[in-house]
Amino acid sequence: MAIKLTGGEIYDPAHQIDGVKQDLYIVDGKITHVLPENEKVTQTFDLSDCIVMAGAIDLHTHIGGGKVNIARTMMLEDEHAHPDYGNDIRRSGNGHIIPSTFTAGYRYAEMGYTACFEPAVLPVNARQAHMEMADTPMVDKGGYVLLGNDDFLLNMLQDGVRQSTINDYVAWILHASQCIGIKVVNAGGIHAFKFNQRRLDVDEISPAGITPRYIINKLSRAVHELGIPHPLHVHASNLGIPGNFKSTLATMSAAEGLPIHLTHIQFHSYGAEGDYNFSSAACEIAEAINSTPNVTADVGQIMFGQTITTSGDTMMQYFGHEHASPKKWTVMDIECEAGCGVIPFKYKDKSFVNALQWAIGLEIFLQVNDPWRVFLTTDHPNGAPFTSYPHLIKLLMDRSFRNDVFSMIHVEAQKMSNLASMDREYSLYEIAVMTRAAPAKILGLTSQGHLGEGATANITIYRKQNDIEQMFAKPSMVFKNGMQIVKDGEVIKTVIGVTHVVKPDYDASIEKPLTKYFDDYQTISMPNFKISNDEMVECIGSEIEIHPCK
Amino acid sequence: MQFENVTCPHCGILCDDLSIDVNGSVLKPVNALDKHCMKAYEDASFEESTLFTPIVDGKKTSLDDAIKKASELLNSSKQTLVSGLIADVQSCREAVALTDKLQGVIDHANGSGMIANVAVMQRHGKVKTTLAEARNRADNVIIFGSEVLNRFPRFLDRILSPKKTLGNNSTINKTITIIDSQIATSPIEFNQKNIQYLKLNALSLDSIIQNLQRVVHDNPDPSELHDDDTKALISIYQTMLSSNYTTMVWNTGLFDNDIAEQTVQALTMMIRAIMKTHRCVGLPLGGSKGEITASQVATWQTGVPLPISFSTGAPIHDPLLYNGMSMLENKEADCLVWVATYSPDDTPPKTDIPTIVIGHPKMKIDNDSAVFIPVGVPGIDTRGLACRTDSVATLPLQKIRSVDLPTAQDVLIKITGML
Numbered sequence: 021m022a023i024k025l026t027g028g029e030i031y032d033p034a035h036q037i038d039g040v041k042q043d044l045y046i047v048d049g050k051i052t053h054v055l056p057e058n059e060k061v062t063q064t065f066d067l068s069d070c071i072v073m074a075g076a077i078d079l080h081t082h083i084g085g086g087k088v089n090i091a092r093t094m095m096l097e098d099e100h101a102h103p104d105y106g107n108d109i110r111r112s113g114n115g116h117i118i119p120s121t122f123t124a125g126y127r128y129a130e131m132g133y134t135a136c137f138e139p140a141v142l143p144v145n146a147r148q149a150h151m152e153m154a155d156t157p158m159v160d161k162g163g164y165v166l167l168g169n170d171d172f173l174l175n176m177l178q179d180g181v182r183q184s185t186i187n188d189y190v191a192w193i194l195h196a197s198q199c200i201g202i203k204v205v206n207a208g209g210i211h212a213f214k215f216n217q218r219r220l221d222v223d224e225i226s227p228a229g230i231t232p233r234y235i236i237n238k239l240s241r242a243v244h245e246l247g248i249p250h251p252l253h254v255h256a257s258n259l260g261i262p263g264n265f266k267s268t269l270a271t272m273s274a275a276e277g278l279p280i281h282l283t284h285i286q287f288h289s290y291g292a293e294g295d296y297n298f299s300s301a302a303c304e305i306a307e308a309i310n311s312t313p314n315v316t317a318d319v320g321q322i323m324f325g326q327t328i329t330t331s332g333d334t335m336m337q338y339f340g341h342e343h344a345s346p347k348k349w350t351v352m353d354i355e356c357e358a359g360c361g362v363i364p365f366k367y368k369d370k371s372f373v374n375a376l377q378w379a380i381g382l383e384i385f386l387q388v389n390d391p392w393r394v395f396l397t398t399d400h401p402n403g404a405p406f407t408s409y410p411h412l413i414k415l416l417m418d419r420s421f422r423n424d425v426f427s428m429i430h431v432e433a434q435k436m437s438n439l440a441s442m443d444r445e446y447s448l449y450e451i452a453v454m455t456r457a458a459p460a461k462i463l464g465l466t467s468q469g470h471l472g473e474g475a476t477a478n479i480t481i482y483r484k485q486n487d488i489e490q491m492f493a494k495p496s497m498v499f500k501n502g503m504q505i506v507k508d509g510e511v512i513k514t515v516i517g518v519t520h521v522v523k524p525d526y527d528a529s530i531e532k533p534l535t536k537y538f539d540d541y542q543t544i545s546m547p548n549f550k551i552s553n554d555e556m557v558e559c560i561g562s563e564i565e566i567h568p569c570k
Numbered sequence: 571m572q573f574e575n576v577t578c579p580h581c582g583i584l585c586d587d588l589s590i591d592v593n594g595s596v597l598k599p600v601n602a603l604d605k606h607c608m609k610a611y612e613d614a615s616f617e618e619s620t621l622f623t624p625i626v627d628g629k630k631t632s633l634d635d636a637i638k639k640a641s642e643l644l645n646s647s648k649q650t651l652v653s654g655l656i657a658d659v660q661s662c663r664e665a666v667a668l669t670d671k672l673q674g675v676i677d678h679a680n681g682s683g684m685i686a687n688v689a690v691m692q693r694h695g696k697v698k699t700t701l702a703e704a705r706n707r708a709d710n711v712i713i714f715g716s717e718v719l720n721r722f723p724r725f726l727d728r729i730l731s732p733k734k735t736l737g738n739n740s741t742i743n744k745t746i747t748i749i750d751s752q753i754a755t756s757p758i759e760f761n762q763k764n765i766q767y768l769k770l771n772a773l774s775l776d777s778i779i780q781n782l783q784r785v786v787h788d789n790p791d792p793s794e795l796h797d798d799d800t801k802a803l804i805s806i807y808q809t810m811l812s813s814n815y816t817t818m819v820w821n822t823g824l825f826d827n828d829i830a831e832q833t834v835q836a837l838t839m840m841i842r843a844i845m846k847t848h849r850c851v852g853l854p855l856g857g858s859k860g861e862i863t864a865s866q867v868a869t870w871q872t873g874v875p876l877p878i879s880f881s882t883g884a885p886i887h888d889p890l891l892y893n894g895m896s897m898l899e900n901k902e903a904d905c906l907v908w909v910a911t912y913s914p915d916d917t918p919p920k921t922d923i924p925t926i927v928i929g930h931p932k933m934k935i936d937n938d939s940a941v942f943i944p945v946g947v948p949g950i951d952t953r954g955l956a957c958r959t960d961s962v963a964t965l966p967l968q969k970i971r972s973v974d975l976p977t978a979q980d981v982l983i984k985i986t987g988m989l
Contacts (some may be wrong), residue, residue: 086962089869096692096887099873103884112670112884114873120885121870147955147964151659152870171706171736214707216814216849338845350695353851354962355702356736362695373663540734543701545575548586548966555966559660559955 022047022059023502026066028481031448032074034470038449044072046477047196049502053473058390067481070496073452074469075478077459080253080283080318081254083124084138084152084163086145087330087360088117090350091118091401092443094362095328097190109514111157117327117405121155126511129158132480132495135468135517138163139203140285140332141255143170144355144544146197146551147560150519158505160517161562162463164253165197166332168204168235169211170357172537174228182364183241184527190242191526192534196550197566200463200520201250202243203283205332206257207232210359220335222257222270232257236274238496239387244278246524247570248355249464251316256288259336263292263299269308272315281462284320284399296372299436300380306387309394316462317388318395321381322374323404331402337361356541357532367404375433379426385416386442391453409455410492416446417488464567465520477502519562524569572600573970579611579658579912579949582857582959583701583722583729586924588729592970594618597950604723606858613914613932622931622944622975624731633976634944640926640941641905641988647905649881650674652953653681653894654910654918654929657978658954661928662860662867665909670872670880671989674901677863677877678893679916686830686877687854687890688865690692690838697841699817699851700960705729708914709740710807710813713748714775714820716767721821722855722959731762745813747806751775770799776826776833782806783836786843816850823856855959860912863957895919911948911978926985928978946975 023046030042045052047059055061082088092099092115099114104123106112113123128136136156141149141163153161167173167190176186189203208226209219215227222232240252256271258264268288272280282288291299309315326345331337334351338361341349345366352360367374381403388394396413400406415422423440434440447452460469467476481497494509531546538546548556556564576588581604589600590611591695595618597611624636631639644650651671655662655678669676678684680966704711710728713719719726735741746765751774760767772778778799781928785803791798792804810816818837825833837852844850856862868876872885877892886892897903898921906925909915915934918940927935931944948954949967957964 083871085868088868089961090691092869092873093688093691094695096874100886103882103886105883106670111667112872112880114885118873120873123873125627138720142962144702144963147966148866148957148962151867151964155663155871175736214703214815214849344695348693348695349695350691352962353699353703353707355700356706464958541702541706541736543705543728544963544965545586547575548577555953559953559966561663 022055022061024061024064025067025072025479025481026064028070028072029073030072030471032471033449033453035472043121044471044479046499046502049477051471051473051475051477051479053237065497069484071143071482071484072471073480074456074471074475075480075498075500076132076455077135077463077465077469078128078133078397078406079137079395079459079463080139080397081136081406082138082140082154082330083136084121085141085149086153087140087362088118090360090362091328091330092120093142094348094350095364098326102312110511116393116407117401121152122157123363125157125159129498129500129506129511130499130509131409131493132482133159133190134478134498134500135160135202135382135465137161141197141199142332142354142358143163143197144357144549145191146199150198150551150556150560150562153519157514157516158511159501160520162200162520163197164201164203164250165193165199166203166205166358167193168207168239168358171541172534174208174211174378177234177238178229183238183245185530186238187242188526188530190239191246191524192530194521195523198519198521198551198556200567201253202239203255204236204239205252205255206259207235209257209335210332213338213359213381218335218339220257222267222274231269233274234523236271237276240275240278240280248522248524249570250462251281251565253281253283255283255333259287259333260340262290262298264288264290265304268305272308272312275314277314279314281421282315282317284397284402285317286320286322286377286384286403289380289384294434294436294519298373298376300376300383302380302383302387306384309388310390316393316395318396318397319381319384320399320403322367322377323398323408323411324367324369324374324378325404326366327401327404328362329402330359330362331362332358334359334361337363369429370434372430375429376436378429379433379437379439379453382415382422383437383439386444391450392458393448394454396454413451414489417451419443419445460548463520464522478494518565519556520567521564522567522569551553573968576970577862577949577956577965577967578607578610579956579967580606580858581722582862583725583730583964584956584958584963585724586965590970594873595620595971595973597971606723610913613949617934624944625935625942628938636941637945637981637984637988640943640985642671643905643924643926643941644985644989647672649903650905650907651894651903652676652907652909654679654908654916655674656860656910656916657863658911658948658956659863659867659964660954661909661911661948661978661982662864663871664979666868666871666985668907668982668986671986673880673883675877675879675892675894675897677892678870679910680859680861682827682878684861684865684876686822686825686834689831689889690834694835694838696838697845697851698960699853700962701729701958704853707731707738707815708744708817709737710809710816711744711746712816712818713746714779714818715824716748716750717824718819718821718855721858725855740814745809749778751778768802770802772799774826775824776829779833779836783840786840802891805857810844810850811848814849816844816848817853818850819853819855821855850892853960855955858961859916859933859980860956862959862961866957866961909978911945928981931975943981944975945978945981946973951975952977
């Protein structure tokens with residue numbers, strides 16, 4: 021039983037294939053380029069006017085966990101304004117900016133995405149994050165577990181323990197929380213906020229007696245030495261503060277040449293020049309990325325309109341709460357390990373700051389030379405809901421469209437940006453890099469993000485159209501593990517994805533100090549804190565796929 | 571056989587340090603525990619020879635026949651109410667799925683008690699903390715109503731009286747103030763030196779909280795003349811200003827239901843006002859009937875909180891229109907599905923409409939026309955997951971006994987499959 025996809029224009033950057041017409045076969049959920057002798061083609065799709073890419077991968081999207089549920093509860097108006105009616109194959113749901121789990125899965129699949137990664141899994145909240153993701157159909161999932169503000173780590177760092185002990189803890193937490201990467205949010209800052217400190221810069225000593233730089237340095241080394249494919253995923257200090265690009269550059273340097281991923285870097289690329297004391301530092305940031313091969317970044321592009329910001333960064337979320345629109349906000353301290361802040365925002369093109377934020381994101385996209393090291397995100401829902409990706413792709417691929425939109429934003433913001441002078445237009449090949457090949461590579465998903473022999477048959481097929489936004493918004497077909505799940509932008513079959521995890525080796529004696537820590541300070545026992553593989557399947561509701569460490 | 575680190579889902583704190591001795595079908599907590607736990611495990615114990623059988627029309631029947639009858643009732647229902655939801659995550663997931671398919675209405679047994687918190691969150695948001703944070707960081711704790719400690723018996727022992735904390739002496743020996751109104755809810759003798767018990771002249775916790783908010787807002791001069799209540803509240807406010815981490819603890823169920831929303835709002839606004847210069851957080855306690863679990867599951871699956879109607883084909887939240895108990899009183903539902911797996915006492919409300927009970931095996935149903943399907947108790951007979959009062963931690967419920975009972979989850983899946 022083989023499916024033949026014939027005549028399509030293939031974009032497969034992992035194999036340097038740039039728009040070549042080539043036939044593909046799907047056999048047993050895998051891609052093959054040559055029909056095996058004993059197989060018969062049972063279905064053929066003529067893709068002669070189509071573009072073929074691997075299923076897209078979103079490496080940073082807030083789709084599960086307590087903060088997402090807080091956001092859903094707070095944004096009832098958005099939920100009710102966007103009902104998602106169920107039918108025989110689909111559950112019902114709601115929401116545009118912060119959709120229900122089922123709806124998020126359907127919307128992602130309808131845009132050709134086949135995997136999504138939740139970037140802020142709090143260890144104590146990991147079960148809920150995984151349960152929400154298990155109830156997000158259609159796509160594979162994974163999570164980055166939050167460290168860097170947890171008292172256990174901060175105490176170890178203050179005590180100056182050996183790197184190998186930190187490595188053991190990092191590996192242990194990945195096992196315990198069933199995650200694929202390590203995330204740091206405002207290193208030390210969330211912890212400092214619990215001591216009423218309202219700001220913490222990279223080289224400032226925190227109430228834990230250490231600097232954010234030290235935390236980033238130790239964790240990036242741990243991730244590297246454990247061979248975890250995904251670099252330390254860092255939400256830098258001073259999010260949203262004018263002049264914060266210096267903190268961002270300092271954060272990059274904290275990794276001392278080891279791999280580091282700076283997330284939603286748009287929010288960390290601000291200067292403090294001009295009449296408004298707010299300016300673009302996109303050029304400095306892009307230059308730093310271009311000249312520092314160990315650094316990758318996703319942009320966190322903002323789009324104009326209503327959204328809600330959900331973040332672990334209580335310190336900076338509290339700082340930003342006065343800009344909440346509508347005027348409501350939530351801040352929580354969480355279990356001596358993290359926090360969360362949830363604040364609705366309405367980005368306006370006629371606001372100087374918002375308009376410049378929009379331009380800064382695009383300036384970064386257009387000035388980072390290597391599409392393998394910059395990723396297409398809106399930090400859903402913080403910059404904009406993920407459903408705005410097709411519009412964002414059009415902004416990147418169509419200079420005249422981009423300049424038309426630019427000409428309508430706040431006039432003073434236009435004067436502070438050199439966006440209009442940028443000629444670059446992303447190619448389909450580059451879009452395939454930043455939404456498929458590069459995320460798969462940086463996450464260590466060897467059988468995804470490409471169309472090579474033996475790859476998982478996650479395939480998205482777009483019918484060529486003049487309007488690139490329309491084309492990316494409604495793929496003509498999407499295949500997940502070889503099954504057609506979307507036709508003409510509509511879900512036709514529901515499937516359940518897996519949870520991608522890594523399980524680095526570690527010395528189990530780390531459980532001795534951990535047991536003492538849990539017994540002395542925590543409100544959950546250590547055995548109950550850990551999520552076992554069988555609990556993932558039997559109780560949480562998702563199969564796991566374990567990826568090797570280097 | 572003895573099981574360790576057992577999670578008890580019988581109050582919102584979800585203590586997971588229980589040791590339970592299981593002898594056949596009899597369960598005995600080994601370590602010292604509170605009255606809720608003791609009763610729950612006693613209630614779940616039974617003689618080895620006991621057989622639990624589904625009941626239809628007052629007669630014992632097979633599981634398959636009971637499921638068939640339940641599906642027939644639901645197929646002929648025009649407006650089903652799915653309620654109770656005193657259950658684990660897995661059962662709540664399937665209860666939402668069933669309601670979605672039926673285009674019915676779903677609410678928790680204590681739906682009315684959940685409305686105030688949800689409404690304030692939708693209007694203003696919240697500033698909150700979690701149990702471990704309160705245990706380690708709080709140096710000043712204000713508890714509104716001594717009954718809070720009666721309802722959450724181990725809160726004092728496990729959270730407020732730690733032997734060690736990540737902080738210093740002030741977080742170990744927290745300043746704890748318990749405030750009651752004249753209508754004292756549950757006066758308790760407190761022997762700890764660091765606990766101050768204040769019985770004010772105000773007639774309700776609601777007025778005390780409103781008055782405290784006024785003090786926080788007006789910042790009155792303590793040297794001026796004030797009535798006794800105001801003097802006490804000014805002193806409490808001043809303690810907040812000299813503390814590092816003030817935690818306000820309440821249980822919304824102790825407020826006057828008619829004005830609970832205003833009271834929770836007053837707490838929220840007061841915490842925010844203090845937060846401008848000092849750390850101050852709220853720690854509402856609740857969820858002893860699985861409210862947090864049901865609410866979390868329903869919200870992530872539908873995008874909106876309970877109660878929810880699926881009548882249009884998409885979920886709609888409306889706390890007035892879809893209040894489960896009001897719907898029953900007003901005869902707005904023609905069939906009730908009641909899911910209550912933790913305690914035999916959580917029987918369905920009295921109603922004359924067809925009722926399907928998926929319940930604790932020892933539940934006695936006082937309704938001959940009901941379909942009763944006894945199921946395993948989560949955390950005893952089935953593995954499960956439950957969400958804690960602070961909405962952050964989800965704890966695993968162990969299977970510690972093997973009995974021949976289906977899970978509520980499986981029963982709900984089978985019923986949904988027959989619609």
